[in-house]
Structure formats: C-alpha cells, structure tokens
Amino acid sequence: MNVALNDINQTEITRLRVACSNCNLRELCLPVDLTPDEMARLEELSNQKRSYETGDYLYRSGDRFKSLHAIRSGSFKTRVLHEDGREQVTGFLMAGEIIGLEAISTDVHTCEALAMEDSEVCELPYARLAELSREIPSLQRHLYKIMSREIVRDQGIMLLLGSMRAEERLAAFLLNMSQRNAIHGMSATQLRLRMSRLEIGSYLGLKLETVSRAFSHFQEEGLIQVKARAVEILALPKLRAMVGK
Amino acid sequence: MNVALNDINQTEITRLRVACSNCNLRELCLPVDLTPDEMARLEELSNQKRSYETGDYLYRSGDRFKSLHAIRSGSFKTRVLHEDGREQVTGFLMAGEIIGLEAISTDVHTCEALAMEDSEVCELPYARLAELSREIPSLQRHLYKIMSREIVRDQGIMLLLGSMRAEERLAAFLLNMSQRNAIHGMSATQLRLRMSRLEIGSYLGLKLETVSRAFSHFQEEGLIQVKARAVEILALPKLRAMVGK
DNA sequence: GGGCTATTTTGACATATATCAAGTCAAACG
DNA sequence: CGTTTGACTTGATATATGTCAAAATAGCCC
Numbered sequence: 001m002n003v004a005l006n007d008i009n010q011t012e013i014t015r016l017r018v019a020c021s022n023c024n025l026r027e028l029c030l031p032v033d034l035t036p037d038e039m040a041r042l043e044e045l046s047n048q049k050r051s052y053e054t055g056d057y058l059y060r061s062g063d064r065f066k067s068l069h070a071i072r073s074g075s076f077k078t079r080v081l082h083e084d085g086r087e088q089v090t091g092f093l094m095a096g097e098i099i100g101l102e103a104i105s106t107d108v109h110t111c112e113a114l115a116m117e118d119s120e121v122c123e124l125p126y127a128r129l130a131e132l133s134r135e136i137p138s139l140q141r142h143l144y145k146i147m148s149r150e151i152v153r154d155q156g157i158m159l160l161l162g163s164m165r166a167e168e169r170l171a172a173f174l175l176n177m178s179q180r181n182a183i184h185g186m187s188a189t190q191l192r193l194r195m196s197r198l199e200i201g202s203y204l205g206l207k208l209e210t211v212s213r214a215f216s217h218f219q220e221e222g223l224i225q226v227k228a229r230a231v232e233i234l235a236l237p238k239l240r241a242m243v244g245k
Numbered sequence: 246m247n248v249a250l251n252d253i254n255q256t257e258i259t260r261l262r263v264a265c266s267n268c269n270l271r272e273l274c275l276p277v278d279l280t281p282d283e284m285a286r287l288e289e290l291s292n293q294k295r296s297y298e299t300g301d302y303l304y305r306s307g308d309r310f311k312s313l314h315a316i317r318s319g320s321f322k323t324r325v326l327h328e329d330g331r332e333q334v335t336g337f338l339m340a341g342e343i344i345g346l347e348a349i350s351t352d353v354h355t356c357e358a359l360a361m362e363d364s365e366v367c368e369l370p371y372a373r374l375a376e377l378s379r380e381i382p383s384l385q386r387h388l389y390k391i392m393s394r395e396i397v398r399d400q401g402i403m404l405l406l407g408s409m410r411a412e413e414r415l416a417a418f419l420l421n422m423s424q425r426n427a428i429h430g431m432s433a434t435q436l437r438l439r440m441s442r443l444e445i446g447s448y449l450g451l452k453l454e455t456v457s458r459a460f461s462h463f464q465e466e467g468l469i470q471v472k473a474r475a476v477e478i479l480a481l482p483k484l485r486a487m488v489g490k
Numbered sequence: 491g492g493g494c495t496a497t498t499t500t501g502a503c504a505t506a507t508a509t510c511a512a513g514t515c516a517a518a519c520g
Numbered sequence: 521c522g523t524t525t526g527a528c529t530t531g532a533t534a535t536a537t538g539t540c541a542a543a544a545t546a547g548c549c550c
Contacts, residue, residue, distance in 0.1 A: 082489075088408070130386070137379060163333070163450055166507070197528065205408055207508055212529055228516080228528075411537070442498065452538055457499055473498075473546060 038136050045129060046070055046122045058099065058113040058121065065103035067125040071095050074119020075194045078102075079202075080111045089202040092116075092195060096184040098124070116194045164243070169204045170214040171242040174224070178233055189236065193229040283381050290374060291315055291367045303344065303358040303366065310348035312370040316340050319364020320439045323347075324447075325356045334447040337361075337440060341429040343369070361439045409488075414449045415459040416487040419469070423478055434481065438474040 049072065052058060058069060058076055071093055078091040078099070090111055093099045099121075103109045133140040164172065174191070182188035193200075197208040197215075204211070215231075218224045223239055225232040233239065294317065297303060303314060303321055316338055323336040323344070335356055338344045344366075348354045378385040409417065419436070427433040438445075442453040442460075449456070460476075463469045468484055470477040478484065 134379075134382060134385065140379070140385070141375070196526095208527090209509085209529080210507060212527095213507095216529070441496095453498080454500085454539085455537060457497095458537095461499070 038139070041132060042139070045132070046124050048123045050121055050123065052115040052119045052121065054115055054117050056115045058115065059103075059109045060112045061109055063109045065100070065107045065109055065126065067123045068098050068100040068129070069121040069123055070098050072120040072122055075116045076113045076119060077116050077195065077199060078111045078113045087202060089195075089199050092199075092203065094180055094184070095119075097180070166204075166206050166210050167214045167217065168242055169206065170200075170211060170218070171239045173200065173204060174231065174233065175236075175239055175243065178236070189233040191231045191233065193231060195229075283384070286377060287381075287384070290369050290377070293368045295366055295368065297360040297364045297366065299360055299362050301360045303360065304348075304354045305357045306354055308354045310345070310352045310354055310371065312368045313343050313345040313374070314366040314368055315343050317365040317367055320361045321358045321364065322361050322440060322444060323356045323358045332447060334440075334444050337444075337448065339425055339429070340364075342425070411449075411451050411455050412459045412462065413487055414451065415445075415456060415463070416484045418445065418449060419476065419478065420481075420484055420488065423481070434478040436476045436478065438476060440474075 052074070059065075061080065073095050075095065076093045076099060077089055078093065079087050079089045081087055093113070099113055100109075102111065129143075133143050177191050177193065178188045181191060195203075197211045200206075201208040201211045206214075215224070215226050219226050221238075223233070223235045225234060297319070304310075306325065318340050320340065321338045321344060322334055323338065324332050324334045326332055338358070344358055345354075347356065374388075378388050422436050422438065423433045426436060440448075442456045445451075446453040446456045451459075460469070460471050464471050466483075468478070468480045470479060
C-alpha cells in the first residue's frame with residue numbers, strides 16, 4: 001500500500017512523501033502548524049541512517065514493528081510470499097518516501113521489504129512519533145489524516161484494479177512513477193525503472209508477457225519510448241486520458 | 246472500504262464492528278482498557294438515533310464530514326458515481342457496523358452512502374470522538390489501530406482483486422457475508438443478501454451475468470443453495486479452500 | 491390471484507488476458 | 521571475443537470474462 005495507482009488521479013500527491021533531501025519529516029509537517037521547537041523535535045526523530053545492499057531485507061514478514069523508515073536513496077519493494085513460494089509485489093518505494101506504515105496496527109510486519117538497489121534509510125521510531133503526537137495535537141490529527149488518506153488511496157486502487165484493463169493499469173503505473181520522480185526533483189518523462197517486467201506484472205496483477213506487450217504497444221502508438229528499463233514518456237496527456245483524467 | 250474481501254482470510258474480524266445491540270462503542274472499546282468512567286463517556290457519544298428509508302442518503306459525495314455512524318438496523322451501500330453516470334459500489338455496511346471512516350482525512354465525503362432497506366443509525370460525532378481520544382491515550386492508540394487496520398484490510402483486497410478470478414471473488418464475498426452475519430449473532434450459513442447481482446458485480450469488479458453464472462456453478466457443485474437473494478452455504482470449508490485458506 | 495415489472499438465469503459469441511513456446515537482446519564472465 | 525545467463529519480446533493458442541440477446545423467475549401492485 002505504499003504505492004498507489006490512483007495517485008495519477010491528480011489529487012494531491014505530496015502527502016507522506018518527504019520532498020526535501022535530508023530525510024526529515026518536513027513533508028509530513030508541512031500541512032500542520034508546528035512551532036519551530038516542535039518542528040525541531042520532529043526532525044530529531046529521523047537522524048539515524050543505515051545502508052542496505054541490493055536484495056537486503058529492510059524488514060521481513062513477522063518482524064516486530066518498531067519504526068517507520070524514510071528512504072534517503074535507492075528504492076525498495078514490498079512483497080508477500082504465498083505458501084507455494086510465489087511472490088506477490090505489493091509496492092515500490094522510492095527515495096524520499098516513507099515505508100512501513102502497514103504494520104502500525106499489528107505491531108508486526110505482514111509483508112517484507114527488500115532493497116531493489118543499494119539504498120540508505122533513516123529510522124523513525126514509531127513509539128517516539130506517537131509519543132510526540134500526543135503532545136502535539138496538530139501532529140496527531142495529521143497522522144490520522146495520513147493514515148486514513150492511505151485508506152482512501154487504497155480504495156482508489158481497489159476501484160481501479162477492478163475495472164482497469166492491462167494497458168490502463170500500465171498507463172497508471174507509468175504516470176505514478178512519473179509523478180513520484182517529479183516530486184523528488186527528477187524528470188517527469190525520463191524514467192529509469194528499477195523493477196523487472198515480472199515485478200511490474202506481479203504488482204499490477206498481470207503476467208509479464210502482458211506487461212511487455214503493453215509496453216510494445218504503447219511504443220507503437222508513440223506514447224512512450226522503451227529501451228529495456230529506460231522509459232521515456234512522449235505523450236503524457238494521452239496516458240492521462242487512458243486512466244480517465 | 247468499509248467492507249473487506251480479505252476478512253475471510255480468517256484474521257480477526259471484530260474490529261470496528263459493534264457486536265452488542267445498543268449501538269455503543271463496546272466493540273471498539275473491547276480491546277482497550279478503559280475505566281468505567283471513560284467507557285461511559287464513550288457510550289454517550291452514540292446516543293442519538295435516526296431513521297432512513299430504502300434509497301435514502303446517509304450522506305452524499307461532497308457532504309461535510311462531521312461524524313461516523315453506527316448502523317443499528319438495516320444496511321447501507323457506499324458508492325461513487327462516475328462522470329458518465331455509472332455507479333460503482335465500494336462497500337456494503339450491515340447492522341452493527343460503523344460507516345463513514347473514509348472521510349476522516351478530507352473532512353468531506355468522497356462517496357455516497359444510501360440505505361438498501363429501511364434502517365436506523367446512531368451518530369458518533371467525530372470531533373467529540375477525537376477530543377475524547379486525546380484525553381484517553383488508549384483510545385487514541387486504538388483509533389490508530391483501527392484506521393491502519395483498514396489499510397491492511399484494503400491492501401488485502403488489492404492483492405486479491407489483482408489475482409482472483411470471478412468465482413474466487415464471489416466465494417470471498419459469500420464468506421465475508423457469512424462471517425459478518427455470524428458476528429452479529431445470525432446464521433453463518435443462511436444468508437439474505439440485500440443487494441442485487443448488479444451491485445455485487447459492481448463491488449467485485451464483475452458483470453452481473455458473471456456473478457449469476459458463478460452462483461449457478463456453485464450450486465451445481467453443491468457448494469451453496471441459491472434461491473434469488475436467499476443463499477444457503479452448504480460447504481463452507483470448500484468455499485474457504487477456494488480463497489486460499 | 492393475475493398481470494406487470496425488475497431481476498435473474500441462460501445461451502451464443504466476442505474480446506482480453508493467460509499460457510506455452512520460441513526467439514532476441516544485453517549484460518556478465520571466462 | 522565468444523559464451524553464458526537472465527531478461528525481454530513476439531507468436532500461436534487456450535481460457536476466462538464481457539457483450540448481446542432472450543427466456544425464466546420473483547416480487548409487487550391492483
């Protein structure tokens with residue numbers, strides 16, 4: 001749930017994402033009125049830093065939940081493993097985004113998160129965040145909002161996944177990647193995908209061949225330029241039109 | 246998002262639902278330790294009551310969000326209307342359940358809720374609930390949990406919808422209805438569905454004919470006995486097996 | 491109860507996606 | 521530099537679901 005298809009529905013998308021580079025909670029604070037003192041206390045929470053290499057686990061299913069993590073560099077995917085060993089990708093998390101929210105309720109992670117490339121994260125101990133939010137009502141209210149907005153976002157996904165066809169899903173995915181790139185100051189049209197066709201398919205509920213065909217078809221139509229994982233978006237408006245906006 | 250497919254994944258399902266008949270927040274309080282005094286204050290919130298006839302709106306898209314509602318009797322559906330007039334059902338809410346959570350973040354309802362039959366609800370003014378939660382830390386924490394558990398639940402839906410086929414979706418739906426029936430002290434096998442095949446299809450992302458065929462097929466297989474909207478579940482374990490558990 | 495209407499079921503066919511199987515391409519490695 | 525390996529693309533076919541149409545059924549009003 002860390003990643004949302006319906007982001008491309010052009011509602012605000014900044015939300016939980018940390019737009020500034022030093023991995024504090026500025027984005028999270030932005031819409032709430034905090035005093036400089038409160039702000040400082042909030043930023044203190046995110047001072048630690050840790051490195052992960054490609055394939056390393058940030059957390060595994062069953063791990064006790066202690067903290068959220070803000071991704072400073074690199075990217076992660078979250079997944080669940082089914083009994084039969086199949087992998088189901090549930091989200092992609094990029095630099096500047098916060099990961100781990102899904103475990104707040106259970107205190108235990110229900111999926112695993114692993115680095116898709118060498119990455120760095122800052123820890124946000126949840127206990128201290130909650131504690132702080134009890135002292136700062138506007139922060140508390142904001143956390144509520146963040147969480148329930150996640151709900152709305154996912155509801156959006158549900159609606160979309162139920163009714164979207166393969167190419168619409170892929171269009172939504174590309175627009176989502178584009179927007180998240182743009183938020184963090186990178187190109188909105190030049191994408192370097194970190195994930196394989198198989199992973200994209202798993203995330204979108206499609207087979208890798210279907211994903212590949214959709215890429216090819218988009219290229220034929222002049223919507224994008226594909227070169228393996230380097231994708232250039234040529235016709236952003238047309239892609240938007242495909243997903244209904 | 247008020248309704249979840251993955252409830253049938255046999256995790257706990259009591260959650261937000263109010264199991265006792267007088268529509269207080271007992272279910273909501275249950276897992277938290279409240280003093281009798283705190284409990285009393287909480288129950289005060291749900292004293293009001295209002296009636297709705299079939300087709301009445303509990304709220305509409307765009308309405309200002311003021312309160313949650315606990316359904317004392319009857320049932321509601323939530324939906325969004327697309328530009329072209331198509332209706333998309335996003336949830337079914339039954340007696341004993343709480344509706345409206347999706348609007349907390351935006352302060353405005355993003356979908357509309359209307360009665361599927363004559364119904365009664367109690368209002369839970371959100372401001373007072375939030376205020377109270379500030380004074381009662383364990384309640385605050387519980388609200389966090391409820392909300393983020395909604396997240397997990399919806400994530401479950403996302404996973405399911407992406408990979409489940411028509412009959413699996415219907416099986417999940419039936420099991421969900423069964424469980425919710427059971428929670429509120431009704432039969433787990435004798436279901437009186439309040440919604441049409443069209444609404445079920447809209448909710449599950451299927452066409453009504455597909456829903457109907459799935460019902461028929463289940464009956465042929467001896468899994469259920471169908472008589473219009475009266476459905477008897479004959480082979481609960483087999484249905485469970487269909488959805489992976 | 492009889493007729494009316496909406497709902498549900500069923501059938502025939504169309505389309506989208508999955509499946510199976512080659513074949514291509516590119517990075518990694520000796 | 522050739523080989524290997526994994527990822528990606530493309531093609532042929534199968535299967536699931538959607539679409540269109542008609543018949544059957546149930547609920548409702550008089």
